[in-house]
Amino acid sequence: MKVTWSRRHVLETDDWSREEIEHVLDTANGMLEVLSRPIRRAPPLRGRTVILFFAEASTRTRVSFELAAKALSADVVNITATGSSVEKGESLLDTARTLEALGGDVLVIRHGSSGAPYFVAQRVGAAVINAGDGAHAHPTQGLLDAYTLRAKLGDLAGKRIVVVGDVLHSRVARSDINALVPLGARVTLSGPPTLLPAAWRCGDLPSGVGYEPDVDRALDGADGVIALRLQRERQEAGLLPSIREYARTWGLTEPRVATMRPGAPVMHPGPMNEGVEIDAAVAHGARSLIEEQVTNGVAVRMALLYLLIAGGEPRLIVGAEPPTSIAGGEPPATPLPTGVV
Amino acid sequence: MTTFDRRALEAAGYLVVPGFIDLHVHLREPGFEDSETIASGARAALRGGFTTVCAMPNTEPAIDSPGLIAELVARAKAANAARVLPVATITRGRKGKELADLVELAAAGAVAFSDDGSPVDDARLFRSALEYARAADRPVLEHPQDLALSARGVMHEGRVSADLGLPGIPAAAEEAAIARDLALAKLSGARLHLQHVSTARSVELVRRAKADGLAVTCEVTPHHLALTDAWVAGDRTVAWEGRPSPRATPFDASTKVNPPLRTEGDVRALWDALADGTIDAIATDHAPHASVKKDVEYDLAAFGISGLETALPLLLGGVDAGWAALDTVIAALTTGPARVLGIDVPDDDWTVVDRAATWIVTAAGLASKGKNTPLLGRELRGRVVMSVVGGDVRYEGDLRAAPLAVR
Ligand SMILES: [Zn+2]
Numbered sequence: 079m080k081v082t083w084s085r086r087h088v089l090e091t092d093d094w095s096r097e098e099i100e101h102v103l104d105t106a107n108g109m110l111e112v113l114s115r116p117i118r119r120a121p122p123l124r125g126r127t128v129i130l131f132f133a134e135a136s137t138r139t140r141v142s143f144e145l146a147a148k149a150l151s152a153d154v155v156n157i158t159a160t161g162s163s164v165e166k167g168e169s170l171l172d173t174a175r176t177l178e179a180l181g182g183d184v185l186v187i188r189h190g191s192s193g194a195p196y197f198v199a200q201r202v203g204a205a206v207i208n209a210g211d212g213a214h215a216h217p218t219q220g221l222l223d224a225y226t227l228r229a230k231l232g233d234l235a236g237k238r239i240v241v242v243g244d245v246l247h248s249r250v251a252r253s254d255i256n257a258l259v260p261l262g263a264r265v266t267l268s269g270p271p272t273l274l275p276a277a278w279r280c281g282d283l284p285s286g287v288g289y290e291p292d293v294d295r296a297l298d299g300a301d302g303v304i305a306l307r308l309q310r311e312r313q314e315a316g317l318l319p320s321i322r323e324y325a326r327t328w329g330l331t332e333p334r335v336a337t338m339r340p341g342a343p344v345m346h347p348g349p350m351n352e353g354v355e356i357d358a359a360v361a362h363g364a365r366s367l368i369e370e371q372v373t374n375g376v377a378v379r380m381a382l383l384y385l386l387i388a389g390g391e392p393r394l395i396v397g398a399e400p401p402t403s404i405a406g407g408e409p410p411a412t413p414l415p416t417g418v419v
Numbered sequence: 420m421t422t423f424d425r426r427a428l429e430a431a432g433y434l435v436v437p438g439f440i441d442l443h444v445h446l447r448e449p450g451f452e453d454s455e456t457i458a459s460g461a462r463a464a465l466r467g468g469f470t471t472v473c474a475m476p477n478t479e480p481a482i483d484s485p486g487l488i489a490e491l492v493a494r495a496k497a498a499n500a501a502r503v504l505p506v507a508t509i510t511r512g513r514k515g516k517e518l519a520d521l522v523e524l525a526a527a528g529a530v531a532f533s534d535d536g537s538p539v540d541d542a543r544l545f546r547s548a549l550e551y552a553r554a555a556d557r558p559v560l561e562h563p564q565d566l567a568l569s570a571r572g573v574m575h576e577g578r579v580s581a582d583l584g585l586p587g588i589p590a591a592a593e594e595a596a597i598a599r600d601l602a603l604a605k606l607s608g609a610r611l612h613l614q615h616v617s618t619a620r621s622v623e624l625v626r627r628a629k630a631d632g633l634a635v636t637c638e639v640t641p642h643h644l645a646l647t648d649a650w651v652a653g654d655r656t657v658a659w660e661g662r663p664s665p666r667a668t669p670f671d672a673s674t675k676v677n678p679p680l681r682t683e684g685d686v687r688a689l690w691d692a693l694a695d696g697t698i699d700a701i702a703t704d705h706a707p708h709a710s711v712k713k714d715v716e717y718d719l720a721a722f723g724i725s726g727l728e729t730a731l732p733l734l735l736g737g738v739d740a741g742w743a744a745l746d747t748v749i750a751a752l753t754t755g756p757a758r759v760l761g762i763d764v765p766d767d768d769w770t771v772v773d774r775a776a777t778w779i780v781t782a783a784g785l786a787s788k789g790k791n792t793p794l795l796g797r798e799l800r801g802r803v804v805m806s807v808v809g810g811d812v813r814y815e816g817d818l819r820a821a822p823l824a825v826r
Contacts, residue, residue, distance in 0.1 A: 169714075196669055197716060214583055276576060276589070277578040
């Protein structure tokens with residue numbers, strides 16, 4: 079079916095339709111094809127600028143966006159927190175003004191405060207992509223997880239995906255819900271009661287989402303599981319008796335994941351604490367799609383950059399010939415990261 | 420200058436009522452004059468129909484000495500706008516460590532004591548404050564909040580905070596503090612006044628305490644009577660509106676206020692408590708802030724809503740929806756707060772209201788230096804057109820020849 083792309087920003091997918099999400103995932107299919115070429119580069123965003131503003135350190139997500147932008151031949155400007163005016167106490171308002179002055183077609187923002195991308199999007203002309211804001215959202219992660227699950231399981235309608243861990247502080251959990259539920263999947267949250275938002279724990283949950291504190295019951299017959307990273311500070315904050323107890327009670331072990339449906343995949347947004355939320359044998363085992371998540375992340379981000387910049391224009395490059403015209407001059411893009419950093 | 424002619428104004432269709440008394444405003448002077456001054460705040464009060472306001476002492480320095488009270492009173496007199504009644508701190512410097520000189524402060528003109536914004540965490544010290552306030556015959560205005568429970572919260576803890584990934588302030592942070600305060604009020608026999616109660620269980624606790632004969636009173640703000648936590652997510656539907664308003668951008672810091680905007684159920688319970696007399700007064704908790712404190716990330720923004728000038732139209736909306744009688748609301752703006760303070764309603768202070776006038780809230784249109792209200796851009800119905808202090812017309816707005824009659 080024909081979808082007209084009308085999104086100006088990618089701030090969170092909570093109000094996206096199934097068709098919009100599928101359109102992004104379908105577009106990412108074509109991008110994955112570009113990434114499989116010997117020279118991972120296509121020309122559609124040549125002359126366009128993508129600004130990466132990371133006010134919170136995250137090499138993985140930043141590199142993924144950088145590779146995505148470069149694979150579409152966009153120019154990339156990096157602004158990181160360390161050493162920048164952000165660290166010197168510049169206000170977000172001043173930063174937004176600076177970013178606006180720099181121009182740029184797309185502004186990718188990672189920020190420690192929930193809602194910061196909305197604040198910036200109101201004050202700049204560029205399209206804004208939220209690369210993670212506080213405990214609120216990480217929509218490109220949600221979309222890449224949806225992409226990875228769909229590639230493995232096919233239609234997600236009726237599929238049950240378990241998200242286990244520190245849901246309270248997790249922007250990934252929220253964005254997974256907001257990407258998977260519109261596709262027809264059900265999400266079962268599991269984890270310690272103190273690491274679930276109180277309202278959700280008490281039954282006031284988004285539609286399509288349930289809570290099962292017992293991870294063994296949650297995993298039984300599930301179609302897939304996403305483990306969340308556990309920050310060690312949660313123990314000091316009085317939210318957990320101990321990391322050891324957490325690992326024993328909610329950590330993904332081989333016997334636990336074996337109770338899912340045959341072949342049901344295991345995912346993790348990274349970086350992992352092996353031996354805490356996930357055992358090494360599971361992280362590197364046959365069910366693990368953790369490496370695929372990394373590659374798919376680049377493809378999904380390419381799709382979003384492409385749609386935001388050229389989405390209204392009918393010059394889709396997907397399926398086009400390899401970009402021989404630039405092959406002579408351009409070195410291959412940085413190799414894709416494989417494995418887990 | 421026009422003279423105040425009650426009969427003529429009423430004949431012309433205006434609502435003429437005694438001047439409103441606001442138990443809870445932040446005038447920011449001294450120390451934070453970029454947010455508000457005594458003069459600008461007292462003028463904003465008149466625009467909202469408040470002819471008397473109680474100035475909270477969380478200034479810099481905090482109002483904890485007779486000299487500072489005298490200075491405040493002198494500046495308010497010079498402003499020649501609303502009457503300003505000084506509230507002194509409970510503890511020296513509002514630090515919650517040792518009592519301020521409460522007897523001397525009362526003698527110097529403090530009408531009440533409050534460490535608003537920083538509840539006295541130490542129960543034994545708070546008990547002493549209540550005993551002293553009783554001896555000085557002044558009420559203690561308490562901001563009930565368990566600081567350990569509210570922790571780093573920035574909005575009401577509930578479904579909306581869960582969805583937005585913002586740290587929440589549970590209703591229990593207020594209710595637990597109220598339970599403690601009521602126990603201490605009973606122990607001391609003092610006049611305890613609970614500021615800005617915001618939850619259904621809070622008013623239930625007060626209702627029972629009153630039934631037990633405790634000398635407890637409480638106030639509610641217009642924003643807690645009209646807005647819900649959904650506003651943080653960008654919803655702009657006033658509690659009694661059946662039809663949703665167009666959405667605004669989520670995470671707008673103008674919705675950040677302490678106590679936080681609560682749920683629809685809480686809002687209904689607050690109106691019920693207003694109607695049955697559990698709530699004694701409506702107070703604005705007018706908390707103006709310079710834009711640098713609000714035009715920032717949600718979690719970093721200052722708490723507070725600039726509320727003096729939008730209070731009455733919000734309340735009239737609830738009256739029009741049938742959630743309380745007009746007389747109840749007017750009493751909670753006049754005789755109710757006077758009773759809390761133990762004063763008489765000044766007999767020649769008046770507020771004149773055009774109930775049918777509609778107006779749009781704009782930053783430029785507010786007399787307050789604090790433009791921090793989530794109502795900016797919104798059309799409100801009902802407007803104060805004249806405020807009279809001691810028979811003197813100190814504010815006159817857009818007096819139409821013949822205001823439309825209201826059903
Ligand atoms: Zn307060």
